[in-house]
Amino acid sequence: MMDLLIKALLDGDQAQAIIQASKLREAGVGRRQIITDGVEAAMAQLDAKCTVEQFNLLEIMLCGRAATGVMKVLYPPSTPPPQTKGAVVIGALEGDVHDLGKNIFKMVLTAKGYRVVDRGKDCPVERLIDTAEQEAALAIGISGLITTVIPQVLQIKDKLVARGLGHIKVIAGGAALKQTLAQRLKVDFVAQNAFDGLHYLDQMRG
Amino acid sequence: MNSVERVKAAVAFQPPDRVPVIAQVFGHAAMLARVPLSDYIRDGELLARCQLQALQYYDYDAVFALMDVNVETEAAGSVLTYRSNQYPFVRSYALADGANPDNLSIPDPWQAGRMPELLKAARILRREVGDDVLVIGCVLGPMTLATQLLGIETTLYQAIDEPEQFARLLDFAVAVITRFGIAQIEAGAHLPIVFDPSASPEVIPASFYREWVLPRLEQIFTAFKQAGSAVNWLHTAGPVTPILPFYPQAGVELANIDFSVHPLDAMRTLPRTSLNGNIKSLSFIEATPEEIADEASRLLSLFADRGGFVLSSGCEIPPESKPENIAAMVFAARQDR
Numbered sequence A: 001m002m003d004l005l006i007k008a009l010l011d012g013d014q015a016q017a018i019i020q021a022s023k024l025r026e027a028g029v030g031r032r033q034i035i036t037d038g039v040e041a042a043m044a045q046l047d048a049k050c051t052v053e054q055f056n057l058l059e060i061m062l063c064g065r066a067a068t069g070v071m072k073v074l075y076p077p078s079t080p081p082p083q084t085k086g087a088v089v090i091g092a093l094e095g096d097v098h099d100l101g102k103n104i105f106k107m108v109l110t111a112k113g114y115r116v117v118d119r120g121k122d123c124p125v126e127r128l129i130d131t132a133e134q135e136a137a138l139a140i141g142i143s144g145l146i147t148t149v150i151p152q153v154l155q156i157k158d159k160l161v162a163r164g165l166g167h168i169k170v171i172a173g174g175a176a177l178k179q180t181l182a183q184r185l186k187v188d189f190v191a192q193n194a195f196d197g198l199h200y201l202d203q204m205r206g
Numbered sequence B: 001m002n003s004v005e006r007v008k009a010a011v012a013f014q015p016p017d018r019v020p021v022i023a024q025v026f027g028h029a030a031m032l033a034r035v036p037l038s039d040y041i042r043d044g045e046l047l048a049r050c051q052l053q054a055l056q057y058y059d060y061d062a063v064f065a066l067m068d069v070n071v072e073t074e075a076a077g078s079v080l081t082y083r084s085n086q087y088p089f090v091r092s093y094a095l096a097d098g099a100n101p102d103n104l105s106i107p108d109p110w111q112a113g114r115m116p117e118l119l120k121a122a123r124i125l126r127r128e129v130g131d132d133v134l135v136i137g138c139v140l141g142p143m144t145l146a147t148q149l150l151g152i153e154t155t156l157y158q159a160i161d162e163p164e165q166f167a168r169l170l171d172f173a174v175a176v177i178t179r180f181g182i183a184q185i186e187a188g189a190h191l192p193i194v195f196d197p198s199a200s201p202e203v204i205p206a207s208f209y210r211e212w213v214l215p216r217l218e219q220i221f222t223a224f225k226q227a228g229s230a231v232n233w234l235h236t237a238g239p240v241t242p243i244l245p246f247y248p249q250a251g252v253e254l255a256n257i258d259f260s261v262h263p264l265d266a267m268r269t270l271p272r273t274s275l276n277g278n279i280k281s282l283s284f285i286e287a288t289p290e291e292i293a294d295e296a297s298r299l300l301s302l303f304a305d306r307g308g309f310v311l312s313s314g315c316e317i318p319p320e321s322k323p324e325n326i327a328a329m330v331f332a333a334r335q336d337r
């Protein structure tokens, strides 16, 4: 049955994925196991398929949506949230409205067991930092598609350090930022795609 | 040759007196004239004045009656946020909350939102430059307007979950675009450029493009040609190589290529379609005039034998670009006879 769930997820079939997850629950399979052996396994397969050259956006969006749907069924808002690998705050900075890439990163992280706090697009740096502090986040993920946001990116690390939050990692992604090196952007990591960012977080957690 | 003759010759693969150079100077014209971008994109007269000043300063082959990517969606009911020195963006989409495109009316270009200001800009520009310099208006492509009416993610999901609804959305977009583009030609534009970033292979696969976008572009370009468009110009950002083979069928006569497209690939795929590009937009901010000049002469020699070329940037020249870099590109084309 787990295979059917994985298949439905990889097909991007949300309705079918939810049916399979519910069946697994009825058969007594634990929620944690459904996530690890089903949702995360499907994501890992998708990850293995996606390289920098071969990146089918629609496929990932559909799988990500189906995975998000399954998580909602497993953990409806009324139940206590699942144990996660930690919080990641994400956003696109002031003046940048491109948010497709950010939303994909969010789905990938959620499906892999992170708790994502999305600050949306056109978000001031301060708000990202405030949120990261409140949520005791592991990392801040910034998505930048237009180069005019780079001056904002350059401030984040210093501002974090000044507030005693230097332990929070900063990851950058998106077309404008991935052309530049981490040192030049003053961030901890520059991701070439959403999975690349995920790998960095996984590694960082050890 | 004047600019209009020069561009027409290049597009027809006839030898122009020199390679035409069209700099995609939009908001940069406001920066150059030191007026706030938010005024520039709301006031047709001011926009035209800034464009004319930029033309005088750089002396290239075209001016643009072009505001930003939100003109059509605002006219159709989306609400925008304006900031003083940035392009505006959509705060709430006209079709959010499942609204049906059938219930929206096609905006009247002489009445709705900023459309009349854009038409005013086209009229003033044409009056001032006549048939010496190309006056270029702008419409969005059908995919981009769809994503600007509904939001990009919702649009992509709709395409897969409710293809019939998506078809209606695209058809609505075609109706808006066609009407607006024809009005621009009537107001004095030699052509409206079709700007379709959301149809980029960065976002949708080539098969999706062929099925949904191509037939609609064909409709739009046919209508523009009938209305007297001097050149059918398509501008799609990003790595467009996989969709270039569809351009001739769409009726594209001049195809923009971004810096991520190899000019030789584009030439091979489109032997009879003229191309424009493809200096990296970012380099107008970061590079030196010498680097721009080098890149421009590399392109000029690549296309020297084939023709069918307009020297340009790969996408918009960013507003904050260094003027000397734009001047260097123009100079390279003027020098190369």
Ligand code: B12
Residues within 6 Å of the ligand: A057, A095, A096, A097, A098, A099, A100, A101, A102, A104, A105, A140, A141, A142, A143, A144, A145, A146, A147, A148, A171, A172, A173, A174, A175, A176, A178, A191, A192, A193, A194, A195, A196, A197, A198, B026, B068, B069, B087, B088, B089, B144, B147, B152, B197, B198, B200, B202, B203, B237, B238, B239, B258, B281, B282, B314, B315, B316, B318
């Ligand atoms: C679609 C698009 C739009 C849409 C955006 C819709 C939306 N809501 O997102 C619309 C039409 C609205 C738009 C508008 C504009 N755009 Co635009 N747009 C694009 C385009 C074609 C594709 C972007 C995209 O969605 N790609 C697909 C996503 C999935 O890719 P991605 O974001 O890179 O994300 C992937 C990874 O990078 C990663 N990732 C992303 N973020 C993060 C974050 C983290 C932490 C991690 C780990 C990973 C990660 O995950 C994703 C999957 O792997 C690009 C071209 C390009 N080459 O990128 C131009 C582009 C980004 N746009 C550009 C411009 C100039 C504009 C405009 C200013 C145009 C104008 N004159 O009005 C406006 C206004 C923008 C503004 N104020 O922000 C320029 C930016 C140039 C620059 N100055 O740097 C580009 C590069 C085009 C170009 N060649 O010039 N645009």
